[in-house]
Amino acid sequence: MIIEIGNFSVTIALVLSVFGMASAALALKTRNADWARVGRMALTLIFVLLGVGMLALVYSFIVRDFSVLYVANNSNSKLPFFYTVSAVWGGHEGSLLLWVFILSVFSTLAVWIHWRTQPTIMPYLIGVECAIIFGFLCLIVFLSSPFERLLPVPLEGKDLNPLLQDPAMVMHPPMLYMGYVGFSIPFSFAMAALFSGRLGEEWIKVTQRWTTFAWMCLTTGILLGGYWAYYELGWGGYWGWDPVENASFMPWLVGTAYLHSVLVQEKRKMFKVWNLFLIIVTFSLSLIGTFLVRSGVLTSVHSFATDPERGLYILIFVGSVIGIAFGALILRAAKLKSQVELDSFISRESIFLFNNLFFLVAAATVFLGTLYPLILETFGGGKVTVGPPYYNAVFMPIALGLLFLMGIGPYIPWRKASVANLKKSFTIPLIAGAVMVALLAITGIRNLYALTGTYVVAFSGMAIVMDFSKVSQLYAQRNSSNIFNGCLAAFTANQRRYAAMLTHIGVLVLVIGIIASTIYQTEKVVSMKVGDEMSIGDYRMKLTDLHDVEGANWKAAEGVFQVFEEDTLITELRPQKRIYNATQTPTTESAIYSINMGHIFLTMPEVSPEGVAVARGVLNPLILWVWGGGIIMGLGVILNILRPRKREE
Amino acid sequence: MMIRLIVAALFILSTPWSGLAEVQDETLLDIQVREIAKTLRCTVCQTENIWESGAPLAQQMRGVVRDRLKLGHSPEDIKEYFLSRYGDYIMMQPPAHGVNWFLWAGPFILLLGGGLFLYKEVIGWVRRTPASPTAPPPPLDEKARQRLEHELES
Helix, strand or coil, rough: CHHHHHHHHHHHHHHHHHHHHHHHHHHHHCHHHHHHHHHHHHHHHHEEEEEHHHHHHHHHHCCCCCEEEEHHHHHCCCCCHHHHHHHHHCCCHHHHHHHHHHHHHHHHHHHHCCCCCCCCCCHHHHHHHHHHHHHHHHHHHHHHHCEEEECCCCCCCCCHHHHHHHHHHHHHHHHHHHHHHHHHHHHHHHHHHHHHHHCCCCHHHHHHHHHHHHHHHHHHHHHHHHHCCCCCCCCCCCCCHHHHHHHHHHHHHHHHHHHHHHHHHHHHHCCCCHHHHHHHHHHHHHHHHHHHHHHHHCCCCHHHCHHHHHHHHHHHHHHHHHHHHHHHHHHHHHCCCCCCCCCCCCHHHHHHHHHHHHHHHHHHHHHHHHHHHHHHCCCCCCCCCCHHHHHHHHHHHHHHHHHHHHHHHHHHCCCCHHHHHHHHHHHHHHHHHHHHHHHHHHHCCHHHHHHHHHHHHHHHHHHHHHHHHHHHHHHHHCCCCHHHHHHHHHHHHHHHHHHHHHHHHHHHHHHHHHHHHHCEEEEEEECCCCEEEEECCCCCEEEEEEEECCCCCEEEEEEEEEECCCEEEEEECCCEEEEEECCCCEEEEEEEEEEEEEEEEEEEEEEECCCCCEEEEECCCCCHHHHHHHHHHHHHHHHHHHHCCCCCC | CCCHHHHHHHHHHHHHCCCCCCEECHHHHHHHHHHHHHHHHHHCCCCEECCCCCCCHHHHHHHHHHHHHCCCCCCCHHHHHHHHHHHHHCCEEEEEECCHHHHHHHHHHHHHHHHHHHHHHHHHHHHCCCCCCCCCCCCHHHHHHHHHHHHCCC
C-alpha cells in the first residue's frame, strides 16, 4: 500500500512538472507575477511529493517488503538497518529517484531564496528546473520505476551488493548527486540569461555560492569514492581511472574551469559566451556522468542494446538538453560579443584563459580515454582497454601544467604584470622549488615525476605563503597588533581570496600525498601459516592466529597479524576474507594502521582450507596527506561560502 | 644407514625450532608474476588488472602467468600468448599503433593547438586594445595596493 502511495506521488509530481513549465511560460507571456507564483507552488509541491516517494521507498526497505521488486533486488532480511536505508540508492532506479529528489530540493530552495531579488529570472528558473525534473520523472515513471511489485513475493531478497555495504558508500552517491544537481542552478540561471537576453554579470554573481557549493559536494563525493575504493576493494590504491570514476571526474574538471573563469567576467566583464559555454558543458557532463554510470554502457556497447528503450530515452533526453542549451547559446552569440580589452599577454586574464585550456584538455583526455574503447568497438575496430598506464602517461603532464598555473595565477595582477612585479613575486618561490628538489635528490629520489611534482608544489606553496605573510604583516603594522592578529585581519578582509588560497593549499597537500603514495608504494604478497612472519619495509608482520568470525549477514576468515617495528610490537591488524551469505560474494576487508602520515595496509586475498593465508602488505607513505588535503580544500570552500556579503555583491 | 641418519640429523637441525617464527618472503618468481599481472586486464572486471582484481578468473590468469614463468617462458612470451588469445583488449593500455595514435597524441595536439590559438588571440586582443589615457596606471606596489583595498573596504 505504502509503495503505491509513493508511486502515485511521483506520478503526480510528473504531472505537476508539466504544469510548472506551463505556468512559467504563461508568466512570461502575460507578464503576470501570479503565474510565477503558481509555478513556485508547483515546484514546491513537486519537492513535497518526491519527498513522499523517497519516504515510501525508504519505508519499504525498512520493513523489508520483498514484494517490491527493487527492494527484493537490493536488500535482504539480514541486511543491517543502516544499509537498508542506503540501499535505497544502491541500484539504478532508486539512485535516479534520489537524483531528481535532490534536484527538487535545490530548485525549490533556489526559487524561494532568490524570489525577491531576481523576480524577472524566476519564470525562467522555474521553467528550466521543471523541464529537467520532467525529463527525469518520465524515465522513472515509464521506464525504470523503483515502485514495481514482484509476484510471487520471494521469501528472501537478493541482498545489496556487499561492496556497497560500507559507510563511505552510504554518503558517496548523495554527495556526488548534490554536486551534479548543484550545477543545475547556475545552469538554469545561465539559460534564463540566454532566453531573456539579460546577459550581464548578474547571473554569475547570484549563483557564485551555488556553484561553489556544488563544486564542494562533487569534490567530496569523488574523494569519498576514492576513500571507499581504498579500503574496500583491497588493492591499496584509491583511484583506478575506472570509467565510473572518470564519469564523475569530467564534470569536476570543467566545473573547476568554470569556477575560475567566471572571475574574469565578474571583474572585467569579458568572456561571456565562454562562461555560458562552460556551465552548459559542466551540466551536460553531469547528466552524462549520471547516466554513464547507471546504464552499463561503459562495460560494453552490447549492454546498451539489452535495454534499448531506456538507452534510447536517455540518449534523446541528454541530447535535447545539450541541443537546446547550445542552440540558445549560438543564437545569442552575436549579441554577446563583448569588447575584449587586454593590456598584456602576461596578465591574470590570460592566465585564466590558459587555466581553462588545460582544464578542458584534461577533461577531453578523460572523455577520450573513457569512450575510446566504446567508439572503436562501435566502428568495428576491435576491443581495447584504456587503463591507468594511459592516464599516467597522458594526464599527468597536463595536471602538472595546471599546478604550475595555480602557482602563478593568483599573483599576476589583472590587466598587466611588469617584469619587476614578476621578479618580486616569483624569485623566492622559484628558489624554494629548486631547494626542495635538491633536498629530495640528495635523499636519493630520482623519479622524474616525483621531482617535477615537488618542484611545482614547492613553488606554488611558497608563492601563497609569501603573499599571505606580506599582506598579514601590513595589516599587523596598520593595526599595530601582533602578526597573528595581522593574519586574521588579512584573512577576514580578503576572505574570498584567501579562502580560495586555502583550497589551493589543500590541492598541494593532496598532490604530495598522491605523488608519495603512488610512486613510493611498497607491496609484498606472501603465503603464510600461523606462526610465520613476513617483512615489508621496516616492519615485520607475524601471523599469530587465523580463525572464523561471523557478522549479521556474512562469515569470514580473520587473520591476526602482530606488526613489529624492529622488535617492538606496534599494533595488531585483523584483515578478513568475507563471504556474504545471500550472494556468496567474497570481499576482502583490509586492516589499516596509520604511522608517520602513511598507512600499513594489509589484506588477505586468499585463505585456503588448510590454513594457508595469502597476505598482502602494502606501505603507502604519506597517504594521509591525500585525505588531509581533501579536508583542507573543503575547509577553504566552506570559508568561501560563509564569507560575509560585501558591497561587491 | 649411517649416512641416512646423518642426513636426517642434519635435516632436523637445519629446520628451525617449532615455535620460532619462520620468515616468509616473496620469491623472484612472485615479483615477476606481479610485474606481468599488472599489465594484463581482468576480462570480467571494469578496467582492473588481474593483479588487483579479486575475481576468480583473475586468479586463474595469475596462475597461468606463474605456470608459464616456471616453465621458463619469458615475460615477452607470456605477453604474446595472452595477446594471441585475447587481442589488444588484454593489455591495460592500447598499443601505440594504427588508429590508436589518435588516442595517445590527441590530448597533446589539442593542448598545443589550443595554446597556439589562444596565444594568437591574446596577442591580437592586446594589439587592438587602445593604449588610451584611461589605460591602467602602472601597477601599484603591494603596500599601496593593500592600503587602497583597506580604505575601500572600511
